[in-house]
Amino acid sequence: MAEASDLAGESLLELLAGFIVELRQAGLPVSLTENLDAMEAVQYIPLGDREAFKYALAATLVKNHSHWRAFETVFEVYFSLRGAEWSLDPDASDFVDPDEDQSQAPEGAGEGQQAQGGSGDSLTPEELAEMLYKSLMRGDQSMMRAMARQSVRRYAGMEPGRPVGGTYYLYRTMRNLNLEGMLERLMEQAQEDSPEPLTPLEERLERDEYENRIESFKKEIESEIRRRLVADRGVEAMAKTLRKPLPEDIDFMHASREEMVQLRKALQPLTRRLAIRLARKRKHGRKGALDFRNTVRHSLSYGGVPAEPKFKYPRPSKPEIFVIADISGSVAAFARFTLHLVYAISGQFSRVRSFVFIDGIDEVTRFFEGTDDILDAISRVNSEADVIWVDGHSDYGHAFEVFWERYGQDISSKTTVIILGDARNNYHASQNWVIKEIRNKARHVWWLNPEPKAYWDTGDSIVGEYATYCDGAFECRNLRQLERFVDNLV
Amino acid sequence: MTSQDPTNPSPFDAEPRFDSVEELRTALRNVDYLSDEGIAGIVYLADRLGKPILVEGPAGTGKTQLAKSVAEVLGARLIRLQCYEGLDESKALYEWNYKKQLLRIQATKSDTEGQNWDEIEDDIFSDEFLLERPLLEAIRAIDPVVLLIDEVDRVEVETEALLLEILSDYQVSIPELGTITARQIPMVFLTSNNTRELSEALKRRCLYLHVDYPDMEREKEIVLTKVPGLTESLADQIARVVRSIRQLELKKSPSVSETIDWARTLVLLGVEQIDAETATGTVNILLKYQSDIQKVVKEFAAEQKSFSRGGILSPEA
Numbered sequence: 001m002a003e004a005s006d007l008a009g010e011s012l013l014e015l016l017a018g019f020i021v022e023l024r025q026a027g028l029p030v031s032l033t034e035n036l037d038a039m040e041a042v043q044y045i046p047l048g049d050r051e052a053f054k055y056a057l058a059a060t061l062v063k064n065h066s067h068w069r070a071f072e073t074v075f076e077v078y079f080s081l082r083g084a085e086w087s088l089d090p091d092a093s094d095f096v097d098p099d100e101d102q103s104q105a106p107e108g109a110g111e112g113q114q115a116q117g118g119s120g121d122s123l124t125p126e127e128l129a130e131m132l133y134k135s136l137m138r139g140d141q142s143m144m145r146a147m148a149r150q151s152v153r154r155y156a157g158m159e160p161g162r163p164v165g166g167t168y169y170l171y172r173t174m175r176n177l178n179l180e181g182m183l184e185r186l187m188e189q190a191q192e193d194s195p196e197p198l199t200p201l202e203e204r205l206e207r208d209e210y211e212n213r214i215e216s217f218k219k220e221i222e223s224e225i226r227r228r229l230v231a232d233r234g235v236e237a238m239a240k241t242l243r244k245p246l247p248e249d250i251d252f253m254h255a256s257r258e259e260m261v262q263l264r265k266a267l268q269p270l271t272r273r274l275a276i277r278l279a280r281k282r283k284h285g286r287k288g289a290l291d292f293r294n295t296v297r298h299s300l301s302y303g304g305v306p307a308e309p310k311f312k313y314p315r316p317s318k319p320e321i322f323v324i325a326d327i328s329g330s331v332a333a334f335a336r337f338t339l340h341l342v343y344a345i346s347g348q349f350s351r352v353r354s355f356v357f358i359d360g361i362d363e364v365t366r367f368f369e370g371t372d373d374i375l376d377a378i379s380r381v382n383s384e385a386d387v388i389w390v391d392g393h394s395d396y397g398h399a400f401e402v403f404w405e406r407y408g409q410d411i412s413s414k415t416t417v418i419i420l421g422d423a424r425n426n427y428h429a430s431q432n433w434v435i436k437e438i439r440n441k442a443r444h445v446w447w448l449n450p451e452p453k454a455y456w457d458t459g460d461s462i463v464g465e466y467a468t469y470c471d472g473a474f475e476c477r478n479l480r481q482l483e484r485f486v487d488n489l490v
Numbered sequence: 491m492t493s494q495d496p497t498n499p500s501p502f503d504a505e506p507r508f509d510s511v512e513e514l515r516t517a518l519r520n521v522d523y524l525s526d527e528g529i530a531g532i533v534y535l536a537d538r539l540g541k542p543i544l545v546e547g548p549a550g551t552g553k554t555q556l557a558k559s560v561a562e563v564l565g566a567r568l569i570r571l572q573c574y575e576g577l578d579e580s581k582a583l584y585e586w587n588y589k590k591q592l593l594r595i596q597a598t599k600s601d602t603e604g605q606n607w608d609e610i611e612d613d614i615f616s617d618e619f620l621l622e623r624p625l626l627e628a629i630r631a632i633d634p635v636v637l638l639i640d641e642v643d644r645v646e647v648e649t650e651a652l653l654l655e656i657l658s659d660y661q662v663s664i665p666e667l668g669t670i671t672a673r674q675i676p677m678v679f680l681t682s683n684n685t686r687e688l689s690e691a692l693k694r695r696c697l698y699l700h701v702d703y704p705d706m707e708r709e710k711e712i713v714l715t716k717v718p719g720l721t722e723s724l725a726d727q728i729a730r731v732v733r734s735i736r737q738l739e740l741k742k743s744p745s746v747s748e749t750i751d752w753a754r755t756l757v758l759l760g761v762e763q764i765d766a767e768t769a770t771g772t773v774n775i776l777l778k779y780q781s782d783i784q785k786v787v788k789e790f791a792a793e794q795k796s797f798s799r800g801g802i803l804s805p806e807a
Contacts, residue, residue, distance in 0.1 A: 033694055037539065044538045045531075052511065055531045063693040065546060065684075065700045201766040201790050205730045208737065264739075269684060276685050373781055375739055 012047075013039065019078045022239045023061060026070045027246050030061055050079070066247045066266055077239045080227045125176075128154070133182060136213050137189065144213070148220035151177055156225060160232050167256075169225045179214050186210045248480040252334040252450050260333065266479060267337060271344035274486060288312040318350040319416045319443065319489075324403065326421030327387060328358045328394045334450040334476070335420050336378055341486055342418075343374050350414070355407070356381060357399035360389030363407065394424060396466075397431035404434045408441075415442045416489070419470070422451045423463035430462050435469040447473035448485065507537045507564060507677075514563075523552070523559035524704075524712050532699045533560060533677075542657050542678035544642075544693065547701035549683055550745020556701070557638040557679035564677070566634035571624040573644045582652055583662060585621045594619070615666040625653075626662050629672045636677045642692075643682040650692050653680075657695045704746065706733050712746060717753045727764045728753050735776065735786055744776040752776050766790050 016039060023030050038060040045056045054075055062071045128150065135143035152158070155176040156169040190206045191198055198206065230238045245251075247266035250259050294310035302308070323342055325335035339354060346352045346368075353365045362385045367377040389398060411417065417438055439445045447470045449456065449463055457464045467473035476482050508514040515530040525533075533556075536543045545553045561568040571582060591614040598610055622630065628637040639653065655661060660672035680696060682688060704712060710729040714720055728749065736743045744752075752775045761768055770787045777783045 029690070031690070031694055037541070037697075040539060041535050044535060051527055052531050055528045056535055059532045059535060059697040059699060063544070063696075063698045064687075068700070199766055201731075201764075201769060204790070205727075205734055208734045209730065212733075273684075273686055371781075373785070 012042065015078070016042070018235070019057075019074065020061070022074050022078065022236075022243075023071065025240075026074055026243050027249060028062065028067050028070060034061055034063075053079070069262070070244045070246055073242055073244045074239060076223060076226055077230055077242055078235055080223070080230050125154075129177070129182075132177070132217075133185060136182065136186060136210065136217065139209075139213050141216075144217050145220050148217060148224050152221055152224045152228065156228075158225075158228055158232070169229075170222060173221055173225070174218070179218070183207070183210055183214060248483070249478050251477050252337060253330060253477070255333065263333075263337065263479065267340060270479060270483060271341055274341070274483065275345050275347065277487075318348065320412070320414050321346075321349045321352045322407075322411065322415055322417045322442075323352065323354040324361075324417065324419045325354065325356050326358070326394060326396070326399075327356045327382070327385070328392075330424070331420070331422050331450055332382070334448075336382075337479070338418075338420050338448065338476075338482060339378055339381070340374055341482060343368055343377070345486065353407075353410075355403060356385050356387055357396075357403075358387040358389075358392055359395035359398055360387050361399040361402050361406075362386045393426045394421075395428045396421065396423060396425045396462075397429040400434040401431050404437060408437065411438060411441045413441070413443055417442045417445045418489075419445070419447045419466070420450075421447075422449055422461060423447075423456075423466055424459070424461050427460050430465045432465045432469060435466050439469045439471070445470045446485075446489075448476040448482075449473060450477055451475070452477060508534050510534070517563045518559055521559050521562045522715050523555060524708060524715060525556075526704070526708060529556065529699065529701065532697055536697050537677065539697070540660075540675045542680060542696045543699050544680045544682065544688070544696035545699045545701055546682045546684050548703065548743065548745065550747045551701045551703060552746055553679075553681040553701055554638065554640055557636060557681070560677060560679070561636035561638075564634055564636065566636045566677070567631070568636050568638060569624050569628045569631070569676075570638045570640060572640045573642050575644055575646065577645050577649055579652055581623055582625050582649075583623050584626045584664060585623065586615070586666075587619045587621050591619050617667075620664075620667070625656050626670070628676050628678075629656065629660060629662055629670060631676065632673060634674070634676075636679070639678070639680045641683060642680045643685045643688060647689055650689050654691055654695065657692070703736055703743065706730060709733070709746065709749060713750060713753045716750050717757060719757050720753055721762070724756065724762060724764070725753070728756070731764060731769060732776065735773075738785060738789060740777070740782045740785065741779045742777070742782065748776050 020030055020035055020038070038057055041056045041060050042053065045052045047053060057075065058068070058071060062068060128147075131143075132147045132151070135147055151173055152169070155173045157172055158169055187203070187207060187210065190210075191203075194202070226238070226242065229242075245259075247262050248270075250263055252263075255263060288311040291310045291312045295306050295308070298308050298310060299306040321342060323339060325339060327335045335356070342352060342354075352368075353363065354368065355361055355363050364381045364385050367380045367384070368374070371377055389395070419435075435445065447463065447467055451461070451463075453475045455461065463473060474481070474485060476485060508517075511527070511531050511534045514534050515525055515527075518525045518530065532543060535541075545556060547553055558568060560566075594614050595610060620626075624637070628635050642650070642653070655663065657678065660675055661669050663669045680692075703709070706729045709732065710725045713728055714722070714725045717725075732744055732749050732752075752772065755772055755775055756764070756768070759768075759772075769790055773786055774783055777786060
């Protein structure tokens with residue numbers, strides 16, 4: 001293959017070195033040995049085989065599955081223009097339009113060999129949609145890829161040198177394709193095709209199948225856009241623009257929907273790990289006080305010398321946790337993740353009570369009791385909790401006041417209070433005396449703020465006023481910081 | 491790595507075991523292990539590079555089976571070290587046979603008086619009194635072996651250090667005997683369920699392979715190979731149902747082995763077509779948590795319009 005010699009020609013090593021630098025930039029911990037391993041590994045791989053090449057690099061460089069996505073993005077950017085079938089030049093492409101050999105395919109198929117290559121540009125949008133529909137119906141991979149190329153060329157409106165990110169083009173393409181409508185159509189077709197009406201189960205299976213295909217089509221579009229961007233602006237520039245943060249570094253407040261899904265996926269193993277680690281720590285921690293009587297008793301066998309000190313079994317007190325969370329729009333995601341994490345390790349605490357507020361406050365402990373399904377409970381919190389008092393804009397002062405009135409007497413010296421929020425109070429009164437009172441009664445009061453520290457106390461943020469009365473206020477923007485906090489909490 | 495004694499041919503120059511990824515894949519298929527390109531590719535690389543493979547992934551996706559199958563393909567002996575909390579050197583590497591040593595000393599005392607102490611010491615710290623544990627056994631083996639270190643995430647971080655010497659240099663240092671180097675590089679597999687983060691030092695020495703739930707096509711094939719008497723269409727339905735279940739957020743998604751169990755059950759029950767009733771009636775084979783079962787039963791019975799699941803196209807809360 002032409003590409004193999006290409007790669008060897010322009011010094012594979014240099015390319016790899018650049019690739020690894022970019023991986024490090026993206027936050028992946030690539031050590032020197034791993035770097036060397038990768039260089040050795042690619043010798044054994046046929047360079048023309050893109051997939052094998054990718055796996056070889058992944059196996060040597062990425063040692064954590066949650067880093068896979070970041071790796072994949074960098075890989076796509078660096079190697080997107082290599083490989084014949086990925087060539088941008090349509091004439092040189094050995095990629096044949098899959099419509100060629102299908103006589104029943106709509107017009108345009110014959111024109112596949114047109115100067116522009118790909119399936120002809122002369123198609124009307126309706127015909128294009130029709131072809132896409134057919135390819136999704138059949139689940140034909142190469143056809144879908146061709147459709148993705150065609151749609152991007154047609155709808156993304158990409159202009160050379162325009163400094164826009166890939167998401168903008170993706171949005172434009174998707175808007176024109178109307179994939180939701182496509183799914184409905186596919187489902188209707190499936191209904192019609194089956195001799196008898198589909199049972200809910202069958203319908204569901206069909207839908208899953210089509211959703212899957214549409215998702216893979218979407219991926220094709222994304223990679224097509226990326227390819228074109230790279231071709232236009234060069235590898236280094238694009239690697240920088242498209243860099244994806246690792247899941248543990250995703251900012252709660254600015255996560256896109258796709259990143260939210262990532263976060264939720266990352267949260268599951270994280271809570272499990274945390275729970276196991278904490279349980280172990282408890283078991284292994286030898287921090288019990290000296291057991292004087294026992295030590296003296298054992299000292300008898302050493303002639304009265306206390307040679308073998310004995311310790312009491314550690315009985316760490318399990319704290320009682322009160323979580324008070326702002327669930328107004330901007331910080332809702334953060335509150336959700338923290339609640340999830342706290343409940344997932346609730347076995348480490350003697351009791352967890354949770355309260356949510358916007359301008360009114362409501363206790364939501366009841367949603368979590370008697371259910372194993374934390375996610376379900378959290379979605380009920382969002383829909384059922386009574387948190388609106390006047391207008392649904394955050395009012396920390398009022399919420400705290402009501403909290404103190406209703407639940408203040410429950411706080412004891414065993415209680416640790418965790419307050420979650422950005423303290424953007426819409427210029428209401430702060431009522432920070434409540435925090436002071438809580439501090440006097442409780443064991444600890446912590447404040448977690450999902451905003452970067454630089455933004456604290458700017459605008460209507462009054463976190464400083466509250467923080468004076470807390471034991472500590474922490475920036476908590478991503479899973480990494482959240483995990484560290486919870487780890488120290490126990 | 492290359493500074494080996496010239497008289498003792500370096501184990502790192504050994505003949506590669508597989509000629510190509512394709513060959514390996516076919517061989518694995520012949521022993522009923524259906525690999526994908528990634529899995530076969532990495533095993534192939536590990537052989538070429540002489541490196542251990544760290545296999546990670548959810549429970550029940552065939553991590554341990556991979557090692558067993560590779561052993562079968564190679565006709566090698568599988569040496570397995572099951573890790574657990576509290577595993578130590580004497581269980582993993584080697585131990586001196588203390589009782590035998592004692593006997594030896596006592597025997598010496600009674601017959602040959604005056605044998606000097608150094609001689610006895612040399613004698614009782616020799617090979618004869620060494621009890622091999624799995625790691626040492628794998629290193630000293632002459633016949634081909636595959637070493638499987640199972641669930642390595644269960645040992646404490648400190649114990650991990652025991653493995654490092656073996657994994658990078660394929661040797662074991664015993665203070666009384668010196669260093670024992672491998673005669674051949676065994677294939678080494680480490681599996682982990684990712685209950686904790688493994689140390690950087692360990693990861694650095696391994697190739698990393700993430701084994702996830704197989705995609706639908708592969709799962710179908712797996713079920714077909716493993717369950718005799720299964721029809722193609724039923725296998726297809728099974729794979730599709732399982733895929734749907736895995737898309738839900740569950741405490742524990744069904745593993746491949748559970749899928750196989752389910753397929754066996756369906757065959758035994760003489761089912762030809764999975765309807766909602768059969769699915770909900772036998773779903774407890776796939777799922778082990780009551781809350782998961784309830785969720786799935788509810789989802790399967792639900793009318794299409796009222797899905798609570800955040801599908802890719804439906805807006806999310």
